[in-house]
Amino acid sequence: MESHWLTHAKRLQAIASTGLHFCKDVHDRERYQEIADIAHDMLAQLGNVPLERITDLVSDFAQRYSTPMVEVRGALIEDGKILLVREQHDGLWALPGGYADVGLSASENVIKEIHEEAGLEVAVRALYGVRHKAKGPYKADHRDFYKLYFLCERQGGPAPVAGSEATDAGFFALEQLPPLSLGRTVERDIQEAFDFQQGKTTQVLFD
Secondary structure, eight states, rough: OHHHHHHHHHHHHHHHHHHHHOOOOOOHHHHHHHHHHHHHHHHHHHHHOOOOHHHHHTTTTSSSSOEEEEEEEEEEEETTEEEEETTTTSEEEEEEEEOOOOTTTTTHHHHHHHHHHOOEEEEEEEEEEEEGGTTTTTTOOOOOOOEEEEEEEOSSSOOOOOOTTEEEEEEEEGGOOOOOOOOTHHHHHHHHHHHHHTTTTTSOEOO
16 A cells, blocks of 8 residues: 555645646636645655656646546456456566557456457456555556456466567466566465455445
């Protein structure tokens, strides 16, 4: 779970972003901009990164009502093993998925991501988890995310092959997981997929 300071800094940033988008009064805009500057400085110091890096991460700052980003992940389990892909970014492993694209439903995004990252055609069976990234055991992030997890089934086809957004893909047993990319997937996400697939959990898990 992220620190209280990171949570507060992100909340201040969101308030400033929304305020600057809607506010017309020049004096109030100055105050919102001051809050934004403070929030960005806090985030830069908390992450030990240049201030420019923080502003780059929020390219839509003050352009709309500030809301969490959406990430989708797909769990494909076959013969007691789960599909994982090796991320280009850090060389670690994760459930296939990524940012949700505009114009596609959540399930359509999952289907697209698994095809792009592992070369497989799948159908979405069920939603098994909706997680707030900030409240989970993930690597800290300056952005705010809702993470949606779907259980999938393969629609035939060959063995998984890494696509353009991954360097490797394969199936792994729960007790033999490779090093995970903890900003994207933690062991809990994988355990919950197995539990749902085996009927141990029948309701969507959420924060």
